[in-house]
Amino acid sequence: MRGLKVLPSGRPGRGRLYVNLPDGQAVAWYDRQANRISVLADDHREAILAVLRPYLSGTVSIGPPPVPTASDLRRLALPPDADLAPNRPGETLLGELEHGPAGTRVRHRLRQDLTAQQRMGDAFDALEPEGWRTLHCVPLPGLGRIDHLLIGPAGIFCVRTIPGRRQRAVIGDLLLTVGRAEPRPDPRWIRRAAAFATAALAAKVTPALALVDASRVETAPTVRDIRILQPPTATPNLVASPTTLKPPEVETLFARARDTTTWLTPTNRPGGYSSPAGV
Incomplete structure (x- = not known):
């Protein structure tokens, strides 16, 4: 046929x-x-x-x-254009580099972001044999996109990736600074994104920041709710974390998370969320 x-x-x-x-x-x-x-x-x-x-x-x-599980049935009914699973790490950045601004400085920053997301994304994808599932470029209405969403035995992690550019990174409660660059509101953003994801998936989602190629990372002692990830120890530490989800729960949550309607349905949007200034 x-x-x-x-x-x-x-x-x-x-x-x-x-x-x-x-x-x-x-x-x-x-x-x-x-x-x-x-x-x-x-x-x-x-x-x-x-x-x-x-x-x-x-x-x-x-x-x-x-005999299909509930996750199998949901996946079979999912239209291809509503499935987030095929997204590559840095999917949206690839499009921006191809069709975006021509300015050398802007494109250099985009390439740095893309390289960092691809490196972390490949590391997260390699956790699949350990029972983990990963989605990349998950859209959040009014907030942008989650770089990586990890679902595995140790729980669910909403990850924002930051290129360290071989400089010192300082993480505070509200702002993150790399080298002498202007402070970024990444800690505040990832908390909002994790809260959104928690509401959408009806399961606890832990915010995480992944610092790629930073020469040193300093984290304020008051930052206890955000998981800080650094290659090459990021994935081994995740695998060694205590188990909170069983394999069927991982598959069920992954099936729900890969469906774009999970993130786009208005009832899944936490009240009062809008695009924060400067994020």
């Missing part, structure tokens, strides 16, 4: 590959970790195998899908 499309459901090379009809209906998926094709429409079996053949390796098992 012509017109079958193969669409990724997560990070390239890691998540499932879904086979959809032209109208968006899923007819099969290929689980790369299990090396198994689950066929939903047996009358399209040969066409499904043909379109998936370039992606297959080794001995692949084929059959009907296992």
